[in-house]
Amino acid sequence: xxVRQHVNMRLYERKYRRIDLQLGVEITTxxxxxxxxxxxxISLGGVKIICNQLVANTLMPSGYQLLPDQSxxxxxxxxxxxxxxxxxxxxxxxxxxQSQDVFGLNIQFNxxxxxxxxxxxxxxxxxxx
Numbered sequence: 001x002x003v004r005q006h007v008n009m010r011l012y013e014r015k016y017r018r019i020d021l022q023l024g025v026e027i028t029t030x031x032x033x034x035x036x037x038x039x040x041x042i043s044l045g046g047v048k049i050i051c052n053q054l055v056a057n058t059l060m061p062s063g064y065q066l067l068p069d070q071s072x073x074x075x076x077x078x079x080x081x082x083x084x085x086x087x088x089x090x091x092x093x094x095x096x097x098q099s100q101d102v103f104g105l106n107i108q109f110n111x112x113x114x115x116x117x118x119x120x121x122x123x124x125x126x127x128x129x
Contacts, residue, residue: 015045016043016044016045016046017043017124017128018041018042018043019041019042019043019124019127019128020040020041021039021041021042021127022038022039022040023038023039023042023078023079023080024036024038024078024079025037025038025039025047025049025076025077025078025079026076026077026079027049027051027055027059027074027075027076028074028075028076028077029058029059029074030073030074033058035051035055035058035059036055037049037050037051037055037105038050038051039078040104042078042120042124043124044109044117044120044121044124045108045109046090046093046106046107046108046109047076047078047090047107047109048104048105048106048107049076049104049105049107050098050102050103050104051102051103051105052101052102052103053101053103055103056095056097056103056105059072059074059092059095059105060072060092060095066092066093066094066095071091071092072091072092073089073090073091073110074089074090074091074092074107075087075088075089075090076088076090076107078120080119080120080123084119084123085116086112086116086119086120086123087112087113087114087116088109088110088111088112088113088116088117089109089110089111089113090107090108090109090110091107091108091110092105092106092107093106093107093108094106
């Protein structure tokens with residue numbers, strides 16, 4: 001006899017809690033180009049970055065398309081405070097124009113440098129209490 005359990009799950013459910021928080025972010029491309037942006041929200045799994053058209057065009061020139069098998073890989077330095085900097089390698093999940101000169105990038109974290117993951121986890125915990 002086969003017993004099947006029906007699990008009621010949402011199609012899209014976040015693994016990590018995301019908090020709305022504006023932080024300074026420095027993006028470094030694979031070619032070594034450094035660009036400034038800011039976060040809109042952040043979690044242990046990723047971050048939403050807001051940038052202007054110049055930054056967006058540098059990251060994704062006209063005609064560039066995000067493809068599942070060819071991710072756009074970047075590095076981020078996220079300033080949590082005066083002495084705390086999270087360093088992480090990431091991939092751009094999606095990219096969207098929000099207004100005339102505002103673009104949003106949803107970014108998934110791939111690997112953290114040194115103790116950056118623990119630092120971010122502690123920071124998020126403090127800011128959600």
